[in-house]
Every structure is written in C-alpha cells, then in structure tokens.
Amino acid sequence: MRHIQRRSVIAAAIVLACGASTALAQTTWPSRPLKLVVGFPAGSSPDLTARLLAEPLSQALGQPVIVENKAGAGGNIGADAVSRATDDHTIGLMINGNLTIAKILNPATTYDPLKDLQPVSLIAVSPLVLAVPASTVASGKAFFDDAKAQGDKLNYGTPGVGTVAHLGMELLKAKAGIAPVHVPYPGNPQVITGLIGGQVQMALLPPGLAMAQVKGGKLKAIGVTSAGRSSVAPELPSLAEAGVQGLQLEIWNAVAAPVGLPKAHVRKLASLLAEIVRRPEVRQKILNQGWQVAGTSPEGLARRIATDTAAMSDVIQKNNIKPN
Incomplete structure (x- = not known):
C-alpha cells in the first residue's frame, strides 16, 4: 500500500513539474x-x-x-x-x-x-501643420476666405500621391470649401522649396519640418490639423479656430x-x-x-x-x- 502511495505522489509531482515547465516556457518569451x-x-x-x-x-x-x-x-x-x-x-x-x-x-x-x-x-x-509662404498676409479665417475666392488658382504641394499630406489636404478642401490644385513632389524638402519659392501656396507638413522653417522666417503657419491645440506645437491654433469644423487629422x-x-x-x-x-x-x-x-x-x-x-x-x- 505504501509503495502505491509513493508511486502516486511521484506521478503527481511529475505532472506538476511538467505543468510548471510549460507555464515557464510560456512566460519566458522572448527566448x-x-x-x-x-x-x-x-x-x-x-x-x-x-x-x-x-x-x-x-x-x-x-x-x-x-x-x-x-x-x-x-x-x-x-x-x-x-x-x-x-x-x-x-x-x-x-x-x-x-x-x-x-x-x-x-x-x-x-x-x-x-x-x-x-x-x-x-x-x-x-498633427500636421498647414504651412504657407512667409509672404502670405491673411491668417486664420481670413486665409480660408481668400482661398475660397481664388478657387483653383492656388496650388498645394505634397510628398506624393496617396500620402497622408495628400489625403489630408483633400479632406481639408472638403471641410473648408477650398479648391487648390495638387502638385506632387518627391519629398517634403522639395515641398518646402516650392512653398518658399511660391510655386505652391500651401502644404500640410510634419511639425518638426514646418516649425523650423516658421521660426526661421521662411514659412508661415496657419494652424494644426488636430481637433484642438497640440503639445507638439502649442503656440499654433487648431484649424477649427480658423473656422474649419469637423477636421481631425494626425x-x-x-x-x-x-x-x-x-x-x-x-x-x-x-x-x-x-x-x-x-x-x-x-x-x-x-x-x-x-x-x-x-x-x-x-x-x-x-x-x-x-x-x-x-x-x-x-x-x-x-x-x-x-x-x-
């Protein structure tokens, strides 16, 4: 009887050990x-x-x-x-x-x-920053009123078809009632050059790129595309403050x-x-x-x-x- 009990205890211990090993293998990922x-x-x-x-x-x-x-x-x-x-x-x-x-x-x-x-x-x-040439006079709501009046006489630049900047600007066009024409570039450095040179009149740029140019006096920022102000560029208003409602793009x-x-x-x-x-x-x-x-x-x-x-x-x- 004692031998049977001893065997049962040993068998139970083996089962527990195997279970513990399996659990350990599962919790030690990555191996x-x-x-x-x-x-x-x-x-x-x-x-x-x-x-x-x-x-x-x-x-x-x-x-x-x-x-x-x-x-x-x-x-x-x-x-x-x-x-x-x-x-x-x-x-x-x-x-x-x-x-x-x-x-x-x-x-x-x-x-x-x-x-x-x-x-x-x-x-x-x-968010993205709506950037324009430094020579742009209008800001906020006045900028969008002017853009509506000019229709397709204005251009916007992006780093390519299908990029977030491209899709985001098409969304902005619908929300703001403006109609600038898309001009795709190989990348954002070329977009910035186009803005500075006046070949395009607006673009959505990452804050890290846009704000360096804004602080250097080469571009002007209209606002950010988040629903409210962003800690990434807290000095900038949201485009909602410029009258563009229902836009949240990040x-x-x-x-x-x-x-x-x-x-x-x-x-x-x-x-x-x-x-x-x-x-x-x-x-x-x-x-x-x-x-x-x-x-x-x-x-x-x-x-x-x-x-x-x-x-x-x-x-x-x-x-x-x-x-x-």
Whole structure:
C-alpha cells in the first residue's frame, strides 16, 4: 500500500513539474533576440522612434531588441516582411498608412493590414501643420476666405500621391470649401522649396519640418490639423479656430505584429511599451522628435486603425485617387 502511495505522489509531482515547465516556457518569451523591423531608412522619423524604444524594451524583456531597416514603398516593404514572419520574434514599427489604407490605395500591395497584421500599441501621434509662404498676409479665417475666392488658382504641394499630406489636404478642401490644385513632389524638402519659392501656396507638413522653417522666417503657419491645440506645437491654433469644423487629422506611428503572434505576447509587449513611452525621459525625447506620446492597448490601436481607415478610404474613393 505504501509503495502505491509513493508511486502516486511521484506521478503527481511529475505532472506538476511538467505543468510548471510549460507555464515557464510560456512566460519566458522572448527566448532569443527580438527583431523590430522599420520600413524606412536609418535616420528617418520612424527609425529614430524605433531606436528610442529598442534599448528600454530590451532591458524589460531580458533579450536584445534589434532594429532592422527594410526601406521602400512608403514603409510597405517592411510591413510586408513583418506580416510574413513566422518566428514569433518579429514585430514592426509602422506609420498609419501601412496599417490602414495601404491595400485600399493600391490593391497590388502584397499584404493586407487588416488581415495579416495585428495591433500592439499606438506609440505616438502628431498633427500636421498647414504651412504657407512667409509672404502670405491673411491668417486664420481670413486665409480660408481668400482661398475660397481664388478657387483653383492656388496650388498645394505634397510628398506624393496617396500620402497622408495628400489625403489630408483633400479632406481639408472638403471641410473648408477650398479648391487648390495638387502638385506632387518627391519629398517634403522639395515641398518646402516650392512653398518658399511660391510655386505652391500651401502644404500640410510634419511639425518638426514646418516649425523650423516658421521660426526661421521662411514659412508661415496657419494652424494644426488636430481637433484642438497640440503639445507638439502649442503656440499654433487648431484649424477649427480658423473656422474649419469637423477636421481631425494626425500622423502616427505604432507597433504591430504578425497575425500569428500569440495574444499573450502581444499583451506583454503592449503593456511594456505603454510603460516605456510614459517614462518622463522617453516622453520628452519623443516630444523633441515632434510627437505626442500615446501608448495604447492593442484594442486602442485597433480602434484608431478602424476610424482612420474609414475616413481615408472615403477620401480615396470620392477623389478616385490612384497610386503613381
């Protein structure tokens, strides 16, 4: 009888040990270096954000976090690489276009952001600045009244067809009742040159680029595209203060993962990222880069993706916007 009891105790211990080992294996993820893919070149804004997150995330996870740049197609090459990863150790730092309208804008896009990727956390957001030549006299409501009067005699510049600046300006046109003509450029540096030279009369620019030119006296800022004033450029009014109602447009970056990454790992990452971006020193560094910290749950990012996808797809369809 004692032998039977002893065997039962040993068997129970083995079962418990196996269960503990399984639980331990599940909680010790990641088990090797984590790859953080960025679809833009080194030194770009998404790259700088990714590298800012990599070290504290590595410390929190107990594994190296390696930033890998896979630049091209407006970040879609990197997003595609993340969507195809099956190693449970690859995630990506992406911009809003990669996670929202990539497939809607260009059906040839090789991944579907809504099917092949899953949200982890919205990292940071920023409004765009409506910038005009420094010689522009009108401000606020008077600027839009003048723009309405001039109709299609005015031009606006963007860094390309289908960019947030392009879609955002088409949305602004509808909300403000103005009709400037689109002039696409290779990038924002050329847009700024066009503004300074008077070839285009307005453009939506990231605050980090716009405010340097505004403070240097080369451009003038009408306002920001957020619903209210933004901590990124607190000195600027919102366009709502200039009479443009119902406009809320922000650029953002976020961490996403392959759809197959286990939910437990996704929640672990989201929790850590939210804590990291709220650290005062990290928050300030992100603000210095022209971004306002968010740090959401996966559900929070999913809601943002759904809202922006609906708004931007409506702009694309109404204006029949096609990729170059």
